[in-house]
Amino acid sequence: MSVLTSEAVVLRTWPVHEADLIVSLFTRDYGRLRGVAKSALKSRKRFGGALEPMTLARAWFAERPRQELMRLDQLEIVRSPLSAPVDAVRMAVLSLYAEVLDEALPERDPQDSVFRLLVSVLEQTTAEQPWMPLTYFLLWMTRLMGLLPDLSHCTVCGEALQANEVTFASQADGLFCALHGGPGASELSADSWTLAQRMLRSPVAAFSAEPWPRRRGADLRHYARQTLERHLERKLRTAEALARL
Numbered sequence: 001m002s003v004l005t006s007e008a009v010v011l012r013t014w015p016v017h018e019a020d021l022i023v024s025l026f027t028r029d030y031g032r033l034r035g036v037a038k039s040a041l042k043s044r045k046r047f048g049g050a051l052e053p054m055t056l057a058r059a060w061f062a063e064r065p066r067q068e069l070m071r072l073d074q075l076e077i078v079r080s081p082l083s084a085p086v087d088a089v090r091m092a093v094l095s096l097y098a099e100v101l102d103e104a105l106p107e108r109d110p111q112d113s114v115f116r117l118l119v120s121v122l123e124q125t126t127a128e129q130p131w132m133p134l135t136y137f138l139l140w141m142t143r144l145m146g147l148l149p150d151l152s153h154c155t156v157c158g159e160a161l162q163a164n165e166v167t168f169a170s171q172a173d174g175l176f177c178a179l180h181g182g183p184g185a186s187e188l189s190a191d192s193w194t195l196a197q198r199m200l201r202s203p204v205a206a207f208s209a210e211p212w213p214r215r216r217g218a219d220l221r222h223y224a225r226q227t228l229e230r231h232l233e234r235k236l237r238t239a240e241a242l243a244r245l
Contacts, residue, residue, distance in 0.1 A: 002062065003062045003073060004060070004061055004062060005058065005059065006027040006028050006030055006059055007027065007029075007056070007057075007059075007078070008025045008026060008058070008075075009025070009056050009057075009115075009119075009122075010024075010050070010052065010053055010054065010075070011025065011026055011032070011102045012053060012102055013037075013040075013051055015041065016036070019041040020036055020037065020039065020040060021040040022035070023037050023040075023051060023072055025059060026101050026105065026114075026118065027059060028110070028112060028115045030110060031105065031109040032102070032105045032108070032109070034069050034070065035071060036069050036072060038071075046073070046074050046075075047075050049077065050076070050077045050080075051075065052080060052081060053081070053094060053095065053098050054097060054122060055075070055080050056122065057077050057078055059072065059075050059076075060074040061073060081094055084127070085126070087127045089127070089130050089245055090125060090126065090130050092242040093130045093133075093134050093242065095238040096134065096236065096239055096242060097118065097125075098238075099236055100137075100228060100236065101114070103236075104141065104145060104228065104232060111144070113144055114144055117141070117144065120203065120204045121133040121134075121136055123204075124204050131213070131214055131216065131221075132204075132207050132208070132212040133204055134221065135195075135199070135217040135221050135224075136199055136207065138220075138221055138224035139199055139220065140199070141224070142224045142227050143200065145231070147227050147228070149173060149174040149175060151175060151200070152197070154174075154175065154176050154179075155172075155175060155180075156174075157180055159177055161175060161177055161193070162178075165177060167187055167188065168185065169182060169184065171230070175188065186219065186222070187219065188220065188223060191217075193220075196220055225239050
């Protein structure tokens, strides 16, 4: 039984038996995996603080014969979310990243572009600046999952969209002009519409110096989140928790 290694981000953990943990990992080379960390709750020698969600680490693991779960042998921390100041909003944002990835990604399917997206937003997600990287992450996840339409034209008529006339609906994909938004449609502000197009052309670090209060991009985050939820066919619990903070 050969031991494999890859960069990985810890998504979630669940206790099992008396001292073991089931760990959901998103690895660069093998995609999303689940493994058992034996005696992780008793001994910190092999894992230390590396089992905190959203820890970027080097992982060593092996497939177990006739078992769905990998055997997780070791995690070596590259970057811990606890190395920067922590508050409730930042932890909720990190938990939202984890929930989206754990629910959206198929098992054992490498997704290098998603992995690079995650690493880049983790670098930018601070207690002082949680909303910008969250907006970037949700928008790009809809694109990488193939759920993001052409942002410059109406989904119904194909006409070019105009700032201050862009709308979206909770039960339909795409963006709409003022004529085809329909009853109950929500407006996507001119700033958010322009921002979305900028974000799809630039790395997340390009936005780090811009002021980003919570209200900025809130409608864009809402649009991307409800698109993800519609295709996942479930509500994102961490998004609801974040909204209450």
